[in-house]
Amino acid sequence: MDDLIKDHAARVRAVDPLVAGQDELHGKGEWLEVRDAVGLASTDRLDPDSLQATWSPLVVHRLQARVAGPDPETALGAVLDRWLARRRPDGPEQALSVSWPSRDTAPVKALALRGFMPVAAVAARRILPHTPAAPVPDVAVRRANQDDLDVVTGMYRRLIDYDAQFGWVTARASTTERLRESVAKEVLPLEWCRLAEVAGRVAGCVIVQPPTRTRWISSSVNAAPVAYLGTMYVEPAARGHGVGVALTDAAHDHAAAEGVTSMVLHHALPNPLSTPFWARRGYRPLFTQWIRHLP
Ligand SMILES: CC(C)(COP(=O)(O)OP(=O)(O)OC[C@H]1O[C@@H](n2cnc3c(N)ncnc32)[C@H](O)[C@@H]1OP(=O)(O)O)[C@@H](O)C(=O)NCCC(=O)NCCS
Known part of the structure; x- marks a missing residue:
């Protein structure tokens, strides 16, 4: 064997x-x-x-x-x-x-x-030594703080509702409450959470787990240190104007400055927005999750 x-x-x-x-x-x-x-x-x-x-x-x-x-x-x-x-x-x-x-x-x-059908990919990209990306016009990216608890929880919840359409992620009665607890106790104090603002209004967010919190996935990647981009969401009205690009650049810049060499993430393969978006940002599949629902 x-x-x-x-x-x-x-x-x-x-x-x-x-x-x-x-x-x-x-x-x-x-x-x-x-x-x-x-x-x-x-x-x-x-x-x-x-x-x-x-x-x-x-x-x-x-x-x-x-x-x-x-x-x-x-x-x-x-x-x-x-x-x-x-x-x-x-x-x-x-x-x-x-x-x-x-x-x-x-x-x-x-x-x-x-x-079985492929429902999700774990995708990865190399993070090169710190080279700050050009700013996206009209998009300001800032670090989230405890005052942003509601806004981050709301976007996280809308991301789950979007992802749930593809048949694996499942919104439950307790989802919003559990997300709020996780954002308050883990995301804001321990992870790298950035918000994008357009004309002074929050338009999107990105959440990255630093290498100290990625042991659950880093053992499947032959690179180190690994950070995990767990959440990316842009409000529908703001999509297609570079907000996602600005958030991704900010996440990569910060990770590079912290010595990260590889960023990984999950995305739903049938997601028509995220699949091309991540490929264009340099991510490529590492693992494919094949699933079958039982009647
Ligand atoms: C996926 C998602 C985060 C992308 O965010 P977005 O703000 O629409 O993305 P952007 O506008 O930055 O990028 C989309 C395209 O617009 C282009 N663009 C438009 N204006 C731009 C500008 N001023 N500067 C840079 N890029 C710009 C980008 O280059 C990109 O095209 P490309 O991929 O061919 O290069 C967003 O569609 C979303 O929230 N989807 C629903 C939730 C979701 O699927 N999340 C991901 C889960 S893994």
């Missing part, structure tokens, strides 16, 4: 040296072994009142898989079939999720043929 995982990691490294963490399976779960593939299956059951429950359905069955041999698609298909045969939906809001290195395309047809 060690050789199989090593072969998997070598194939992924050859197509994307920026992907890390493929030479082991992480965490606890049920082991699945088939010819040329191994998997670790686990299930997350979320409290609907938790903030985490905003980011996915309530029950998410996850499979980590490592595949090798001459036919990676068949190997992935076999371990998926073993996993799917054991899954029995036992309540509402159940989904399956498999995260796969985006550039390791050889096996992924096995996911498509079993009804």
Whole structure:
């Protein structure tokens, strides 16, 4: 099995040296072994009142898989079939999720043929040493402070409502309250939150987790230090005038000044605004999340 995982990691490294963490399976779960593939299956059951429950359905069955041999698609298909045969939906809001290195395309047809669809990408870009970007005319970017609690919470909530359209993020009764707590206790005191103003009115915001808070994702990126751009939102009336560009430049400038070398983020792949926006800002996919909702 060690050789199989090593072969998997070598194939992924050859197509994307920026992907890390493929030479082991992480965490606890049920082991699945088939010819040329191994998997670790686990299930997350979320409290609907938790903030985490905003980011996915309530029950998410996850499979980590490592595949090798001459036919990676068949190997992935076999371990998926073993996993799917054991899954029995036992309540509402159940989904399956498999995260796969985006550039390791050889096996992924096995996911498509079993009804999985790509819903989100983890994307990354290099942060170059500090070179301040040219200011965007008429857009002022400033640091958010505790007085901005309501305005940041409101934009964060509108971002979730926008993202929820794509079928994974889910707004809940407690979402606004949990967001407000998170903005007050974590975002404003501990993270890098910037607001954009147009004619003196707040028009957008960006929130970045500094490297001290990105251990949950930095182990999947072969670069360090890593910051995580978790939130970007521009009010609909202000879109298309450079506000998003000004916020992104400010986030990159600050990260560079703090010694960050790589910025990562998630975006919904069906999002017609963010997908081209992030690609144009230099981000490229690292992992693709394939999902299937269970009836
Ligand atoms: C994605 C989103 C943040 C983009 O914000 P935006 O303010 O509309 O983006 P911008 O206006 O800065 O950039 C859009 C285009 O306008 C261009 N633009 C227009 N005027 C400009 C100016 N004065 N200066 C610079 N760029 C300008 C940009 O170059 C860009 O085009 P390009 O990507 O071809 O280079 C915004 O659409 C949004 O909030 N969407 C809903 C929520 C969302 O999807 N968030 C992202 C979650 S991951």
